[in-house]
Amino acid sequence: MFYREAGQFKTSYQSDSQIFPLRQDRIGITILLLLALIAVPWLASDYAFSAIFIPFLIFSLAALGLNILTGYAGQLSLGTAAFMAVGAFASYNFMLRLPGIPVLLAFVLGGICAALVGIAFGLPSLRIRGFYLAAATLATQFFVVWCLTKIQWFTNYSASGVITAQEIVIAGYAFNTPLKKYLLTLLIVAVLALLAKNMVRSNVGRSWMAVRDMDVAAEVIGFRLMRTKLLAFAVSSFYCGIAGALYAYAYLGTVEPEAYNLDLSFRILFMIIIGGVGSILGSFLGAAFIVLLPVVLNLLAHTLALPTHVASNLELMVFGALIIFFLIVEPHGLARLWQIAKEKLRLWPFPH
Amino acid sequence: MNFFFEVLIGGLLSGVMYALVALGFVLIYKASGVFNFAQGAMVFFAALTCVGLSEKFQLSMWLAIPLTMLVMVLLGLAIERVVLRPLVNQPEITLFMATIGLTFFIEGLAQLLWGSQPHKLTLPIEDVPIEYVMEHYNILVSQFDVIAALICALLVTALALLFSKTKIGRALRAVADDHQAALAVGIPLQQIWAIVWTVAGFVALVAGLLWGARNGVQFALTFVALKALPVLILGGFTSVPGAIVGGLIIGASEKLAEVYIGPLVGGGIEGWFPYVLALLFLLVRPEGLFGEKIIRRI
Amino acid sequence: DEQFVPVLSYRVGPYAAGGSGFFGGAIDYFNLINAKGGLNGVKISWEECETEYNASRGVECYERLKKSQGGASLVEPLSTGIAYGILDRVGDDKIPMTTLGYGRSDAANGKVFPYIFPLITSYWNQAAAMTKYLGDKAGGLDKLKGKKIVHLYHDSAFGKEPIPVLEAQAKQYGFELIKIPVAHPGNEQQSQWLQIRQANPDFVILWGWGVMNAVAIKTAQRNGYSREKMLGVWWAGSEEDAVPAGDAAKGYTAMTFNTPGNYPVLDEIRSKVYAAGKGNLSDKARIGSVYHMRGVTAAILWTEAILKAQEKFGKGKTMSAEQIRWGFENLNVDEARQKALGALNMFPPVKTSCEDHEGSGAVKVQQWTGDQWKAITPNWITGDKALTRAMLEESSNKYAAEKKITPACLK
Amino acid sequence: MNHNRQTGDVILDLQGISLAFGGVKALTNISFNVREHEIRAIIGPNGAGKSSMLNVINGVYRPQQGQITYRGQVRKDMNTYAAARSGIARTFQNIALFKGMSVLDNIMTGRNLKMHSNFLLQALYWGPAQKEEIAHRHKVEQIIDFLEIQHIRKTPVGRLSYGLQKRVELGRALAAEPEILLLDEPMAGMNVEEKQDMSRFILDVNDQFGTTIVLIEHDMGVVMDISDRVVVLDYGKKIGDGTPAEVLANQEVINAYLGVAH
């Protein structure tokens, strides 16, 4: 009975179409944000920031981007890391070549570059669908990374092909400690998540979902497939681009194009599938799962004092098995699990 | 001109090797609508098990191969029971994801059982140029590749017959279309899947042996899957002959491109060229060369 | 008292074989040291973290372990991606990082990279040494004139790194350099080798990684190219590269910064560590294999740095990372010391300074006999160090300018 | 026939439409017209080409021959988007709802063409975008009330029973406030009571908004009762056209479709 909507009557459509129509949810999210903004900085260690929270937030953002494309617009993509790479390398070059440009602007421009690349590689989606499209997006993945290694201008002719992200300075204030980077990332991700949530609950979002669920019908209703799909590619790549830039600037610092390899694309894909395809919340849950699980498994394996090669392989096996397990328990991901839990709570203590 | 033919033939033969891996994908996709990402891992697992068995227990290959086949059967059955059965009628992407989970599991299992060391695998076919062709035409054709191509042709014919001529073939296609309806007409999904995964295991074993003999048996065998993907989309996910034709096209054009276009742009284009080629091709035929037409009727 | 070393290892995935050999070697040596009473009584403790050779996981491991058990003494991720991911961090955390035979070549400049130690040798020096060796083989560097050398490389930053050196030398000595890239992962090289066959070069430099090496050797065989004329980098010169190629690998040569063979220290590891059931390798036969020996070498250099630091800052005490950094910067493992350690000639003598974090630059060439590696150059060889030094200065200074660092030696 | 509204001029005119798929002739030289405000039924045996006819009208299929005149404008064929723009909405025989979306969202998509705020504003969910969203929500809620599906407003449509899905689909088409509403077997899978309701909805839409309706239905009771004129197709050919009474009396129609006289 904790989770009851009884007594919460919506007197206007405005209040009914709030992001979180239920009071409990609103309170919950506020507490969460406050925790993230105030409690976490107080309590967490540098390790937590720089190895857990920051990558978690960045991956969440990338997952959000992919979720927009795959979860909402239904275009399966395996090229996420490529868009991240574009965002990162473009931001780097903007900062390098336009000295004095505000960092955030560079990120946004980087995101826009990624969006443009996204649109270019999204064009085939007008004809190609499903796994065919997925396999075709691998072209993006390999091509972009190849370009970044081949064309040395992108890496400013560095001999080793790596770029070193410039320091993040906003209005004279340097974001140079893990805590500061964490806060910056948190803010960017929170704002972008809010925008994403708004998009998916208004007409754009509906157009994406319509195209995802049944594109012929969507066309008949008057959605323009080309525009809708390309917009999804653009927005998604924009998000991924920003995530990629943060990956370089707030997380790794020095990166080579190879850091944005197929593995990364797959990791992001796991996140949205484990978290929940077509769910903003799911992007976060999935990212948390994929970031934390190996750490937890690693710690576990070491407390068990297994021989190391056994431990490492077991880790991998358990990771795979857990993915399967979760899919079996709930194919719609953690977000759906959470929803079911809420529905059960609503009824609790009665079974139905 | 000789050089051109050499590249072309080399490419075609490599293409057959890709097709061999692609076949495994096609089988499972055709039979269940699942894109089996774990195929690469199965290739690795099969080859490693075979080599592992023969090295550890001093078995001859002729004993190790059937034993491995047995292992692959067990693996197929286990996958059906543990992974697929609970996921009947789920969206494709869920099944796809499950096979990724499976990939990790199989990779971990393989290395846990047999260690992470690379091994050599010697088949009684030597990988040297065929002398006759070398002498008379001065074109290099690898004997190994030719034999591999023959084996592949054999497999393809057998599988193509299986799909087009038998009741099982029809049932497989039905399952791929609609799990629920297939169940409703009494098609035993579990048996079908078990069979298909076993056959896929067999194909993986063949691919694993041939690729293993070529590149050594090591983890990187899982990467050959990446070579099979463009072949698949070009040939069509659902077509056995498509895998072969796609393989030939991809193999030949990728080699020609690397040799003739590569130097102009700095080379190393083999990684993405097949994908871009396949993509361009898809723009003309969205379901690949021989893929089943995508029916969108309202 | 304990000296903590985080071990960012990888024992799964495509590079697991190398990872388990290297880190196995290092841990074996730690166990040996501890069995012998530690470093002036200070035992070494360590904790492993699986990185899967993945930058993001590597960073997590680093961050997790850097503060545990009294703080990390040093790190060695054995992965370029991870090394880059923690490059800035080790500077901030003041923890020395070694990158044996990989990573940024220009990090040898300690004025710009005070915490990075590409010990023994870097890619640039390797490339220069290769030219030297090929020159010697041809009967003198001047005989390289008119010769054709193919640089067959992994198409990534790694494979392209030596190109400036090779190009400069091609110009200097008048040989023709043909660059042929192989797309990752390199499991198909027919087109490259047809090109090579076409060009019919005098030598092929194999700048490969992972499966690409075995495939190159195999494909060389099928295309009838002599393996004796192939010269691999040290990442293409281990058992893991030669064994899978089978018989094709016989006669293949590769660079190394270890001399293959047996050494007292390895015997000691067998008798004191493995006999006590503490060996890290699951297969004892791998003791003394290339990666294992490389791991032992790394561990020797690490412990030598700690000992060096103890000499200065207090024997028998736990050293801080800062102090160990000093130790790394003032390493001097000469032949006498090597002999004392039971590792004479196992690796080149290393003497570092602030300007030179590499400390040697010498390498050997080894050849695969069909079941093991044999050194075929009796002495350590070094290439044109003046050339590489100039490049190193230029590159590191550019980095310093970008990062707004004023190059200077740390005390 | 007590009809509140007079049917008007011809709004949609089809001339000599032929459509074939490979060897299958779905439609052969079909001509008929639809007048403004009327309820026009298309009937015929299975596979006669009824659904194909609707698909031609709103541009899903391109006929090989023939021409379509819509509001005085002649075109060889339609395209779906243009058809939607010019006020043609429809439902589908095999339910084509957006399965992953809630009932509310599904119906909201119907209003898509009436929404104009750009996507940046929508992302901010602010000002005009929010106002617009809420204004349209009002409209949609009216339709939801109208169809009596308030209680399932937030349910994903994939979870609804077949009949309810049909109703939602009608709602989505209605939300577009179309000039012409094409309904492909809207009452399949409903019981009499529900059909009565559905008929009432259709009549009301027709009455209140003056929407022209083209209806495919196999329940002759419904067709005879609510339609103004009926076209009968058989094997892609037109075999009858006229008022329900006329069609009912047509022997050819009886043979091909009705079987025993009703």
Added chain:
Amino acid sequence: MSISALRPEATADNPAYLSVNNIEVIYDHVILVLKGISLQVPQGKIVALLGANGAGKSTTLKAISTLLKNERGDITKGDIHFRGERVDQLTPNELVKRGLSQVMEGRHCFAHLSVEENLLTGAYTRHLSRSELKAELDKVYHYFPRLRERRQSLAGYTSGGEQQMCAIGRALMARPSMILLDEPSMGIAPQLVEEIFEIVKNLNQQEQVSFLLAEQNTNIALRYADFGYILENGRVVMEGEAQDLASNEDVKEFYLGVSGAGRKSFRELKFYRRRKRWLA
């Protein structure tokens, strides 16, 4: 007369007997849909399942054919017996082998198989020779001549009604002893509806096939059925002999569209019917 007295009882000599006992079905762990449904189908009888949209007819049928699991539905209570054997834990394939097959709602033809291949899959569980198969096919084509014309087309391209015929024909190919039919008349032209029910009757009388059919066309369903159940909101609210139901006032009013004054024109109904239901 008490209705329950009419309920056919289970007896040992009544083997093809389907009985559903007080089952409860929950979708997705939380959505309770069937709240204790019991029904019986005697051998050789036709039983109709009636009810408004969303009442739970299809769910009941899927529960019987064990297809529910794959839609994340669970039978949490009750049991189902077929020919004296408990079947709720069997696989659909085993059920078909035991002679129970289902025609699903919404057609579910195999889109990429031709019509004829669709029909052939129906005979999967049977081991027939080529000529036997052909005879079976001919039988179906005889019932549905339209299918013969379209036999080579991919089912995905056929019209709605053709697909419906294909689905029914496919189930017939299994030669079951009991068929669950979910809205067989949906999307079918009137004269063919009659024909389909004639086929049902024929099979029933000549081959002793039992039927459980969910049908919205109450009129015709009650005409052909022996027995009927009316579902409302996941519960059985009424059951009885078909004729009795057909003459029941409420049924007439709500399901047959005839009130005291006889059949009303659809046009004449001026109000939506805020109906008062039997609330269980």
